[in-house]
Amino acid sequence: MSYIQKPAAHHPALPKNKLGHTRRDYEASMSTLCAGCGHDSITAAIIEACYRMDLPSHRIAKVSGIGCSSKSPTYFLGRSHGFNSVHGRMPSVSTGANLANRDLVYIGVSGDGDTASIGLGQFCHAVRRQLNMTYIVMNNGCYGLTKGQFSATNDKSSPSKKGQANPFDAIDLCQMAISLGAGFVARSFSGDKAQMVPLIEAALSYNGFAFLDILSPCVTFNNHTTSTKSYEYIRDHYQMTGRLDFVPQMDDIKVEYDTGTSTDVAMHDGSMLRLHKLDDSHDVRSSDEALMAIRKSAAANEVATGLLYINDEQRDLHDVLATDGRPLNSIPMSELCPGSDTLAKINKSLA
Amino acid sequence: MPSEVTPAPASLPGKARGNARGPSDGQIPGMPPTDINNPQYFHKVVDCQWACPAHTPVPEYIRLIAQRKYAAAYMLNWESNVFPGILGRVCDRPCEPACRRGRIEDKPVAICRLKRVAADYKGDVDGMMPVMPPEKNGKRIALLGAGPASLTVARDLLPLGYDITLYEKDPAGGGLMRTNIPSFRLPITVLDEEVDRVVNLGVHTKFGQEITSLKSVLDENYDSVFVGTGAPRGKDLNITGRAEADEQIHIGIDWLTSVAFKHTESVGKKVIVIGGGNTAMDCCRTALRLGGEDVRVTVRSPKADMKASDWEIEEAEHEGIPIFDNHNPKEFVVEDGKLVGVKFEIMRAEYDDTGRRKLLPTGEEVTFECDAVLMAIGQDNAFPWIERDIGLDFNEWEQPIVDKTTMMSTRPGVFFGGDSAWGPENIIWAVAHGHAAAISIDKHCSGGDIADRPAPGSNLVSQKMGIHEWSYDNDYDAQHRTAVPHADLKISLANLAVEVELGFDEKLALKEAERCLNCDVQTVFTESTCIECDACMDICPVDCINFTENDAEEPLRAALRVPALNADQDIYVSDVLNTGRVMVKDEDVCLHCGLCAERCPTGAWDMQQYFYAETQVSKVTHAHHSAYLR
Structure with missing residues (x-):
């Protein structure tokens, strides 16, 4: 970590968004992660996405578990709500928070250890419940905080820095998420902001469970020449399934496009995703094709990236449970706690 | 903010785009990599030193x-x-x-x-001062005028054993530094110390001797002659009443000289200073100290166009001197043979499409009472004492023709510098002229080619002390x-x-x-070690680092995270990186905080101190500089 703080001084011509904020206003403390950590690039992409979407910081809640990845919410959105929870328990805390206040934008940050090992059960149920949140896994295939042991997402073919072989197959979190019913599933790479930023914007505006598995090289323990999670390997085996544009307002769409190669997906909040399909890429609305595409790529030693699957008709947890439209903090006390007479009436009706 | 379709930025070339990895085969159009071995590249980044x-x-x-x-x-x-x-x-x-x-x-x-x-x-x-050689080299140089230009030539040449004779019409050396800068801005002790330091290196001074003929100087067979006589002729204003009121109207620079040598110790109560340059500011503030009670400055132009430095104007106003702008003097009002006031017409400025200013009279007139006028409306160099038949050519404005680099006139062996070369400039320019002239004089006297200029010295040294530690204070001070x-x-x-x-x-x-940004500690980028992790781009507080596809300069500048619109500042372009992109850094507002280098996992960025030294004719007047050079 650096001894000096990032200076508050910024470029005098730094543009401002509709809220009058610059990109710098969405920053927080300076990262204490290793220099060159992929997580810092994801942090920068989250900052860029929130800035571009004109999100007010105080309407965002960031929740994380334990690990290098889960430290990173300290480094973005310094004026947002935050909860650094217990290892693997980010989904439970997010669920509770989301049920109490459905109006906030939830960004869950987790790592491959936090999600694919200790928190795997929690992860599955958050997906299953279609929690309205953006769930980001900063995936580096190792436990960086404890000196780089294999995590459950490390490829079998990828030995440790010291040459130790990995005996187990990797868990593919995107396949799991699609199988469990996630409505928005994407994979990206920390070294490709051009792809990552629109994906995060799209995930944030998605109403339902949006899952982002972002490959994020661990420069210290898993960026060696034999690793499949190194900058170099990922760049060499990177396969884009398509290019995504995020359009903040449907009304702003002025550009005519060739319907043969582009798919538009309307989002719940009035924004739109425009997906530029590549020749041989799959239909992102089909979960079967998405799973097939991921597996095919993996079999060819490639990493399929981009928006892999989207279900634009998903209902989120609040819709499913038909909860009150208001967050708990705006429901009057008399309604929240209607008193012993009401309780007596309910009890009586059950008798 | 994007109001239309958010464009998909030029993405990293993955499989879908042909996976264009590997260094350029020369096919990718765009800017060539910046040549940081050109000594002027990093020199220019050190804005203050460059300026x-x-x-x-x-x-x-x-x-x-x-x-x-x-x-x-x-x-x-x-x-x-x-x-x-x-x-x-x-x-x-x-x-x-x-x-x-x-x-x-x-x-x-x-x-x-x-x-x-x-x-x-x-x-x-x-x-710590250089030691002069006991032996002379046998070459004799005459310096005319003892201002900063001549003194610099003397300082640079004495260590080489030149015999220097310095002529000055005033009784002491220093030139305009003594005669035109009032002592409340520059104490005599400070002036004397630094002028004497040069003179005492062994200059033969002939103070109080005005040169009236260059021919007569040349007749003394000097090996070279340097003319540093300044721009001593103050401009006058020939309007009604000028002749009648002559007693009470003074040319600013002459009046300041007369004050400096204590020939003038008082001025009228009501003083009008005409002019908007630094001399006008010196005149009005001096008048205030010599008994002026109502001192006013008048300028023809709007105040914003005044030539005086902002801080000089501020000082004058701080002392309570009002500045009347758009006042064009029309007439010196004389009553009974005495100056009683100045009549001005009020002007207004009009700017045409090209931004060129025109001053137009509004028709309104105003008269200020006064009993003295100080005229500070500019000055010229003037050479009535230089014969026109000695092979030294003048241009149509009666200015000597002087080479911008060598400072030599059309007569070999006669050099010019300071204000005498191209009219009024600042002291620091006179010094620069002096250094250049000294090099030329040495070459001229030793039979070298004066057009062959010595290369500057430079050195680039890493400041890295530890992973996050530098041998300079890289923390930005918001003071x-x-x-x-x-x-x-x-x-x-x-x-x-x-x-x-x-x-x-x-x-x-x-x-x-602590406010200094250490702009000489350069951000040096090594393409071969960069893994394109974006860490430098993300940490840069002023968004000056970019990884992007190369292009011609103009579109490339426009495509940066924050477009590099300050064309005076270079952009630093790397060679092609593994992904086919280039690193582009806009030098404009780099804080030189070193965070890019701190966050770089491979040391592709390093902070290296760049020391640049303009070569002087003698090494001994350069000893402290040389200590920094290889």
């Missing part, structure tokens, strides 16, 4: 001040600009408007006043510019010799020194 005509290594001497090594800071200055104590007070400071700090917040580092700090606290530097304390107005207005500015004390100096 200084003598290329004083500003950040290095500010760091020395921060380390309280005032003598060393002074010597670096003395070697570059010969008059640090003088220039630390009265330099026109071209370095300050250039200072990068001024582009990040509103005000530049107080470079000039820090220079004064080095001079004020240097202690005894006699032992605003420190104001220089002033003497009490009552005291300073009562005495011409009381210096108005007190200078920084040590505490203030150290505070101000």
Whole structure:
């Protein structure tokens, strides 16, 4: 970590968004992660996405578990709500928070250890419940905080820095998420902001469970020449399934496009995703094709990236449970706690 | 913010785009990689040093001040600009408007006043001065006029054994520094110290001897003659009443000279100063100290167009002198043979489409009462004493034809410098001319080619001490510019010799020194080790680092994270990286904080101190500079 703080001084011509904020206003403390950590690039992409979407910081809640990845919410959105929870328990805390206040934008940050090992059960149920949140896994295939042991997402073919072989197959979190019913599933790479930023914007505006598995090289323990999670390997085996544009307002769409190669997906909040399909890429609305595409790529030693699957008709947890439209903090006390007479009436009706 | 379809930015070339990895085969169009081996590339990044005509290594001497090594800071200055104590007070400071700090917040580092700090606290530097050779080289040089240009030539040539004779019409050396700069801005002791330091290196002085014929000087068979006689002819204004009121109307620079030599010790009660330059500011403030009670400055143009430095205007106004702009003098009002006022017509400025200004009379007129007028409306160099038949050519405006690089006139062996070369400029320019002329004179006397100029010296050294540790203070200090304390107005207005500015004390100096961004500590990028992790781009507080596809300069500048619209500042373009992209850094507002290098996992960025030194004719007047060079 650096001894000096990032200076508050910024470029005098730094543009401002509709809220009058610059990109710098969405920053927080300076990262204490290793220099060159992929997580810092994801942090920068989250900052860029929130800035571009004109999100007010105080309407965002960031929740994380334990690990290098889960430290990173300290480094973005310094004026947002935050909860650094217990290892693997980010989904439970997010669920509770989301049920109490459905109006906030939830960004869950987790790592491959936090999600694919200790928190795997929690992860599955958050997906299953279609929690309205953006769930980001900063995936580096190792436990960086404890000196780089294999995590459950490390490829079998990828030995440790010291040459130790990995005996187990990797868990593919995107396949799991699609199988469990996630409505928005994407994979990206920390070294490709051009792809990552629109994906995060799209995930944030998605109403339902949006899952982002972002490959994020661990420069210290898993960026060696034999690793499949190194900058170099990922760049060499990177396969884009398509290019995504995020359009903040449907009304702003002025550009005519060739319907043969582009798919538009309307989002719940009035924004739109425009997906530029590549020749041989799959239909992102089909979960079967998405799973097939991921597996095919993996079999060819490639990493399929981009928006892999989207279900634009998903209902989120609040819709499913038909909860009150208001967050708990705006429901009057008399309604929240209607008193012993009401309780007596309910009890009586059950008798 | 994007109001139309958010464009998908040029993405990293993955499989879908042909996976264009590997270095360029020369097919990718765009800017060539920046040649950082060109000594002028990083020199230009050091805005202050680049802007200084003598290329004083500003950040290095500010760091020395921060380390309280005032003598060393002074010597670096003395070697570059010969008059640090003088220039630390009265330099026109071209370095300050250039200072990068001024582009990040509103005000530049107080470079000039820090220079004064080095001079004020240097202690005894006699032992650090160059030693003159006991043997002369047999060449005789005449210097005409004892101003900063001639003194610089003398300083540079004496260590080589030249025999120097210095002619000056006034009884003491210093030129306009003595005659035109009032002592409340530049104390005589400071002036004497630095002028005498040069003279005492072994100059034969002929003070009080006005040269009336260049031919007669040439007849004395000097090996070279340097003309540094300044621009001593103040402009006049021939309007109604000028002749009748002559007794009470003075040419500004002549009047200041007369005050400097104590021939003039009083002025009228009501004084009008005509003119908007620094001489006008000196005149009005001097008049105030010689008994002027109602001193006014009038300028023809709008105030914003005044030629005087902002700080000079501020000082005059601070002393209570009003400035009347758009006042064009029409007539000196004379009654009973005495000047009683000046009649002005009020002007207004009109600007055409090209921004060119036209001053138009409004028809309104106003008369200010006065009993003295000081005219400070410009000055010229003038050479009635140079014969026109000696092979020294003049142009149509009666200016000598002088080579911009060598300072030589059309007569071989006769050189010009300072204001005498191309009209009024600042002291620091005269010094730069002196250095250049000294090189030429040495070449001329030794039979070399004067057009063959010595290359500058430069050195680039890593400042890395540890993973996150640098041998310079890289932390950005958000401190605003420190104001220089002033003497009490009552005291300073009562005495011409009381210096108005007190200078920084040590505490203030150290505070101000911390504001320097260390622009000479360069961000040096090595393509071969970059893994394109974006860490530098993400951490850069001023968004100057980009990884993008190469393009021609204009579209490339426009496509950066924050477009590089300041065309005066270069962009630093790397060779092609593994992904086919290039690194592009906009030098414009880089804080030189080193965070890019701190966050770089592979050391592709390094912070390296760039020392640049303009070569001088003698190594011994360059000893402190040479210590930094390989």
